[in-house]
Amino acid sequence: MQKLVYLAVAYGLSTAAPALAQQAEKVDQAMIAKIKDEGLNRSQVMKTAFYLTDVSGPRLAGSEGLKRAHEWTQKQMAQWGLVNSKIDPWGTFGRGWDIEKSYVAMTAPYYHNMIGAPKAWTPGTNGAIKKQIVLVKATTEADLDKYKGQLRDKIVLTEVASEPKTTFAADAKRYTDEELLKMAAPAEARPARQGNDDAMAAYRARLALRTKMAELFMQEGAAAVLSTRGGSHGTFFTSNGAPYAADAKPVLPEIEMAPEDQLRLIRLVEAGIPVEVEMDTKTKFQTQDLRGYNVIAEIPGTDKKLKNEVVMLGAHIDSWHAATGATDNAAGCAVMMEAVRILKAVDAKPRRTIRIALWGEEEQGLHGSRNYVKNNFGDPATMKLLPAHEKLAGYFNLDNGSGKIRGIYAQGNEGVQPIFTEWLKPFADMGATTVTPRNTGGTDHLAFDAVGLPGFQFIQDGLDYNTRTHHTNQDTYERLQADDLKQASVIVASFVYNAAMRDQKLPRKALPQAPQPKS
C-alpha cells in the first residue's frame, strides 16, 4: 500500500441514504460452496506467499527480486491453466536497484552492530569506511548554516522525530462489531479541512527542509548519512521519496536505521563522547531496462455475448526493500492468485473473462495500475476513453495487509451497495458483513475510480499492519495469517465469479469530469 496519497484521499463520502429496492441479486450457492471447499480445504495461498516473499525476496520497483516474482507468478498462473499470462510493460519507470551488501556498526567508543538498511536508490560506500559522526539538528533552513565546514568526510546523523515508546496497547487488532457498524454508515461530513491542510503544509515543509539538508550534506562532502523514520525493538520503517529516475541527481550513501541505534549514537554525541561508525554498503543500479511491468493472466469468458467483457482483480506485486513485503503486498497477490486458482480448480465457467493483474511500481505512485488504466481504458487527465472502458464489469483490489476480509468499500457507488450486501451473505459466518458507502484510498483501485470505472478495495482487519509491518524491515512471511488469507481468497473468488456471471456489468458512478486546464 502506497503512503503519500493518504492525506489526499482520506475524505469520507458524505452523500445521503442509499439506493432503491432492486431486483434480487442471484448468487450461485452451489458454486460458492465449491469455492469455499477448495479454498479452505486445499488452499495453496501460503505456498504462493512463500514464493512471493522468501523465494523472490524484496520486490522493490525495478529490482531483481521483483523480476523473480514476475517470472514465477507468470509461470505459475500459466501452469494453473490461465491464458494470456504475460509480463506486461506499462511504460518507463526508472532505474532498478538492489542491495548487495549492508553493514553498519558503531566502532567507538565500543563495538556495536546496528540494525539498518540502505535507503532505496542510494549508492553504496564503495568499500568499508570508518568515520567520525556529526549530529545535524535543524528545524529551519537557517539552522543548517552552522554546519557549513563541519561535515567533510563525516558520517552525518539526522534527528529522530519519533522515539520508540513502550507499548501498553497490542500491536495487532481486529475490527470490533461496533467499529464495523460505524463504518457501514456514511462518513460524517468534514466541513473544515483545516487540519488536513495544515498537516499537508507541515509535511511539505519537512520535505523541503529534508531536500535542503541533503543538498548541504552533498555540497559539504559528507561521507554518508544515517537517518531513521521510526519503529521500535528492531523494527524500522523504510521511506519513499528516493530518486529512481534514470537521470536523478547523485545522492550520498544513506542508511535507514533502527531508532534505538540512531538514538544511542545521538545520546553519545550529545554527551561529548567521540563516536566512530563503520559502514560497508554496496548497491546495484540497473539501467538496461527502465520499463515497469504488470503481470497479467486470464480465465477466458464462456458466454458468446459477454466474453469480451472483463472482470478484473488485482494487487500490487512490488514492495519496499528492507523486507520481503509479506503484508504489503504479497498477501494481496497471494489471495488474488489463489482466487483464480480456486476458480480454475472448481472448473468455473465464467460468462465474462476474468483477468488478474499483479501491479508494478505501486509504492512509487500506483504507476503500474494507473498506466495500465491509461493504456487500456482511458486517461483521467483528459477523460478520453478507450473502447475497452465500456467492457470492464468491475475491478477488485486487496492491499491492506494480511487481515481477513470484513466487508468492502463501495467507494461512493450507491448502485453496488445492495449487490455487495447480497454477495457477502454467504460469508457472514466468516466475519465479512459490512458494505460501507465510504471511499478508501492509497492503492490501485483508485486508478480505475479515476476514470469512472467501478473499482473496489475490501475492508480487512488491520492486525499489526500499522505498528509492525507496513513499509518495515519486519514485513516478513511470519506476519501472514494463513486462516485470514484463506478466508479472503474464497470471498474474492466468489465476488469475481459473481461479477463475471450477472446479467449486467456492475453499476457505475457518473463519469468524472476531466480536470480544467490551469489558467
Next chain:
Amino acid sequence: MQKLVYLAVAYGLSTAAPALAQQAEKVDQAMIAKIKDEGLNRSQVMKTAFYLTDVSGPRLAGSEGLKRAHEWTQKQMAQWGLVNSKIDPWGTFGRGWDIEKSYVAMTAPYYHNMIGAPKAWTPGTNGAIKKQIVLVKATTEADLDKYKGQLRDKIVLTEVASEPKTTFAADAKRYTDEELLKMAAPAEARPARQGNDDAMAAYRARLALRTKMAELFMQEGAAAVLSTRGGSHGTFFTSNGAPYAADAKPVLPEIEMAPEDQLRLIRLVEAGIPVEVEMDTKTKFQTQDLRGYNVIAEIPGTDKKLKNEVVMLGAHIDSWHAATGATDNAAGCAVMMEAVRILKAVDAKPRRTIRIALWGEEEQGLHGSRNYVKNNFGDPATMKLLPAHEKLAGYFNLDNGSGKIRGIYAQGNEGVQPIFTEWLKPFADMGATTVTPRNTGGTDHLAFDAVGLPGFQFIQDGLDYNTRTHHTNQDTYERLQADDLKQASVIVASFVYNAAMRDQKLPRKALPQAPQPKS
C-alpha cells in the same frame, strides 16, 4: 536477572497467617519528605542509567564493557561522597569476552542482511566466510546420525522452537489492583510438583541433546552454527550456558539469530533452494585477569553503637552482551546508586552504615553476590558463619526491570511484614502498597537468604520485561521509564534509611540447615 534458577525457586510459600500485633514502627516523615523531594525533583537516575548503558556498553561478565561500568560507578559514587568505594574482587570467574565484529547475511538466493549476534564466549570466524547451509533437525540423539558426513565446512542451521506470533496482547503491562491483592495473600500450596519436575526433566533432556549436537558439529568439522532462542520483529533473546571457564573446550563460532531470519533460511532449505550464508565475526577473549568483581561503596554510620552494623542494597551490574542491559539490570543499579546519592544529597546521617553493592556475574549464577556472602557472612554449604553475619541489618535488591515498585516480597519472613507495611505507607499514593509473604527468586537476594540473612527483592511492574527486554538485543536505554525509576529510587532510599535508623536490625527467619552430605 538470571534465568536458570527460575524453576528451582518459583515455589511460593505456603505457611499460614502472619505475625502478631507489634510495637508501632517509627518512620521519620520529615526525612521521607526530603528524600521524595530530592528523588522526584532533582533526579539523576536517567543520567546514571545513560552511563551504565550507552557509555559503558554491553556488560557481559568479564567484558571490557563491564570494566568500564566498574570504573565509572566506583568513581561516580566516590564523587557523590560515598566512602570505601572500590572494585572488589570476589574470586575467580573465568575468561573475559567482547564482540569486535558481528556480521551475518544471506548471500544466495539473494542478498539479505540478517539480525543476530555471536553467542557469548564463542570464537569468531577468523575473517569472512561464505558457506552453504545444512538444516539439522533432531529431537533425539539418534536423529543426529543421519547428519554424519554431511556437515564438513557447512554452516549448520538449528531449528526454531518458538516461532514469532502476531501479538494481540500488549507488550507491556502493569499489575492490576486485583493481581496485587492476590499477591498479598500467601501463595497457594502446590502439593503436586509433577509439572515442574516434568518441565525440569524436559529442560535437562533438551540441554543434553544440545550438548550432543554441539559435539557432533565440532567433530564433523562444521564451519559455524546459526541458532535462535526466540523473539520477534527484530528482537531476539540471548542465552546462557556458553563456556566461560578459562579451560573450556573449544566450540564453533555461533550466532544467535532473529527468528524471522532463521526461519527464512529454514523455509528456503526445506523447499530445496540452495542457500549461502556469509559470516564475519570477531570476538576477543581476555585471560589476563580471570577474577570477577563487585563494586562496593558506603555511607558510614553515625551511631556509636550501631555504625558497625550494615544495611546493604544492591543490584547486578553485569548484563548479557547483545544490548546494553538497560532493564537487566542497569535499571536496578541506577536506582540503587540514585538511592545512595539521594541519601547523601539530603545529608542523611544513618545510624548504621549503608553499603551499596553492584554485583558482578549475576547472569552466570549469582556469582558476585554468592561469593561476597560466602567471603563476608558465611557459607551456605556448611552454614559456618563469619562474625559480620551478626552485623547485617538487612539487604534490599532490585532486579525486575524498569517498572516502578508496587511492594516487596517478605521472602517468607513473617517478622518483617508489619515493618514493611508501615514503611510502604508514605508511598501508597505512588502505587506501592503490597507486602507479600511470598518468595521470589532469580536474583541476588537469594545469596543472603541462603545463609539466613534478611534479603529482599521489591515487587515491580513487569512492563515489557518478559516480552521485549529481558536477555534480548533490545534491552536498551529506550526501555527505561524515567518516572518509574524515580519512584523506585525514593522508595529504596527510604527503606534503606529506615533500616539504618530503627533500633533493631530487621527480624530474621530461622537459620537454614546446612545441606546433608550426599551418601
